[in-house]
Amino acid sequence: MKTVIITGASNGMGYEAALLFAKKGWRVFAGARRVEKIPTASNLTSLKLDVTNSISNTEFIAAILKQTDRIDVLINNAGYGEYGPAEEIPMENIRKQFETNFFGAVELTQLVLPTMRAQKSGRIINISSIGGDLYMPLGAYYHATKAALQQWSDALDSEIKPFGVRSLIVQPGGTASSWGAIAMENAMKNLKTNSPYAPTVRAVQSALSGEHFGTGATSADLAALFYKAATDATPKRRYFHSFGDRTVVHIARAYPRLFSKLLAFMVKRLTKVEK
Template identity: 45%
Template sequence: MSKKVAIITGASSGMGKSAAFNLHEKGYKVYGMARRTEKMAALIENGMEILPLDLTIDESIVKAVDTVLEKEGRIDVLINNAGYGSYGSVEEVPIEEAKRQFEVNIFGLSRITQLVLPTMRKQKSGRIVNISSMGGKMYTPFGAWYHATKFALEGWSDCLRIEVKQFGIDVVIVEPGGIQTEWGEIAMENLNKISGNGPYANLAKKVITSSNKNKSKLTPVDVLGKEIAKAASVKKPKTRYLKGYLAKPLVGMRKWLSDRTFDKMLMSQVK
């Protein structure tokens, strides 16, 4: 039988890149996609395919999926991994930027899923792995727009799962905790740029300082790369995989503590 075909968005760094290598090792034909194609050279060197993808541009999404279908005629796995953290106070993040956050983390992700589904339906098989976050279940200061996208992705994925089960398609959610990738730096850069000087500067600086302090405790990226590849390839996947630094304790506490107690616990970490 020919190799199973997997698309991974956000394969130019972090968990997407690691998942690409892990799925390639498992024998999948991997297509890595991202804007910075130069950062995916290692994928080509190791026998994978790469394609440019900007999730904010519809033609880019259509072209990427069409190219895979022309070459392979099938898509077995879609890993919706690309995303970023638009951090900053609700008051100060421009609505244009909030829309961009949704464009990448939700609408672009939804569009590529829509384009892949007809093929998976015809095949009567397929797997869609959505990379959410522990932040799809709990919250952090200044992450309102980011959490809004991940909370949305949780509910969106649940609906999709029950819609497409009848066609033999599995929908799986991966909820990483704190992981060693570019994500944290980008989120804290955004926070500093947006809220580093105005009325929220005092709290913003504390959040940035505590994030820097925790860097060494974050989970190595390959742990999640392996977990994502497992979620994409095991015969009977779980609906959710929660893994990485603080993921289980924070999601557990959010579930069992009152709102006010959870707020206090959270804010005691950024004093």
């Protein structure tokens, strides 16, 4: 029986991924701060995990290694969007964004790599976003964490590939989940009284609400993508849910000036709509 570790397993993509891997016969170790919200299955073990806490990360992996001597896949899925004007978000919140979306994944990976190298196989699957390559207003620090995750993952992959271990990136686009609502709740909390950025916040809130854009993939769709990344005989460096997600990333990377103009047009249009 293969073993997978999934972080952020109490909701959304992580929750669905835990269920899917368990259904496929894997031994699943699922971690989250809210253990009671992690799904249940006979081959699924729920463990408390706060990826921003080094002691929690160390104890989490130690508890797993007491129950198994093999780790086939680590899915670094825990994350959220600390949205708000880059000028106004408190440094404490910015640091929390990096601790959750980036440093937590780094530390957990360091903790599982000795086991993977010893067994000469394993995959680190890092859940980024199309927002690792493109950007929108209010998401400066979220996008920064995802860009960091991708560069780190690629560099790591070049180091561990000789040991039979891979580090891969999954880049979801728009999702039918509570992510956007939570991001905008954070944006409103981070918005100062009489902020000059209030019109921008309203415009981005309109965009993320799905009023002007489709809601995209479901959490179950993305869980299936996680499973594909974990099981492909010849793994890819990047996994996308749709051709549209892949295309917009290509445009942002290959034609940055065009992307910047399109983004400016969208924000201007939405700002007018919200007035």
